[in-house]
Amino acid sequence: MKKNKAVFLDRDGVINEDFGYVHKIENFYIYDEVFPALKKLQDAGFKLIVITNQSGIGMGYYTEEDFKKVNEYMLKTLKERGINIDKVYYCPHHPEGTVPEYRMKCNCRKPGTEMIEKGVKEFNIDTTKSFLIGDKETDIEAGLKMRLKTALVKTGQGINYYKDTKAHYVAENILDAVENFILKEGKD
Template sequence: MKKNKAIFLDRDGTINIDKDYMYRIEDFEFEPKADEALKILNDLGYILIVVTNQSGIARGYYTEQDVQTLHENLSKILKEKNINISKFYYCPHHPTKGIGEYKLDCFCRKPYPGMILKGIEEFNIDPSLSFMIGDKLSDVEAGLKANVTSVILKTRNDIDFSSLSENILIFDSLYDFAINLKKLNNN
């Protein structure tokens, strides 16, 4: 059976502007041209899968239902633009700041690859044809551990990009990545 190719995406700072502990759709704001980027990636035949750490759940700032509601609303907005996110995975845990059952050092929290590996299995993904895109070192570490190509975006200013391994691709934005991937696919 033929394997699929996927783009695994961090959410905050990659798809939307990172607003600390955002969980309401009225606070959601796309990174510049991120929705256009998602459309390009979808049109190139990639399955889009969001993998996001949500320590705000662990800290008691909002609930798992709040995150699920945000993802349902975001999915609806994107569907109106003919963009399909196949799955939203989120990690509700934090190893030190979590409360109760959420205080856990788990395999799903990036930099561990748990969410990506789950997506690879669930959607029959070929890691060698797939990417993990994020704005933090934990995103690219998770991608490397899952054997997908890791991409870091320059949407943050607290990373020394010159110190990164050469197997990590660096782009200014999700849109910049999508345009470059489209050019490669057209050659």
């Protein structure tokens, strides 16, 4: 069976502006560059998989239901532009969470790799032909552990990490990462 290639995408700070614990539709702003960037990836045959730490759930700042509403809005908005996200994996946990059911150390919270592992398994992904785009070093670490090629974007929190990152590429934004790194490196 033919393996697929994928781009694993962090959400807050990569796809949308990160105001800290984004959990309301009225505060969910997708960066303009996201639409052409994801369309180019989709057209190039990449599976699009979102992997997002949502510790605000575990900290009690918002509910899983709040997250799901914002997620549905994001998927609908992208779909209206012809972009299909294949899957969204999220981690609601936090080791010091205030919500008992979510207070734990887990391997799904990045830099843990469980969300990526699930995507690799569910979509039969070839990690040697796949990428990760994140705005935090924990994103990059998770990608490197899974042998993905990684890009750190300076949007979101990336401006704080780019000088010392272990990422393969530092991008101004997601479109830069796609055009100048992924599409050049990821040719079949």
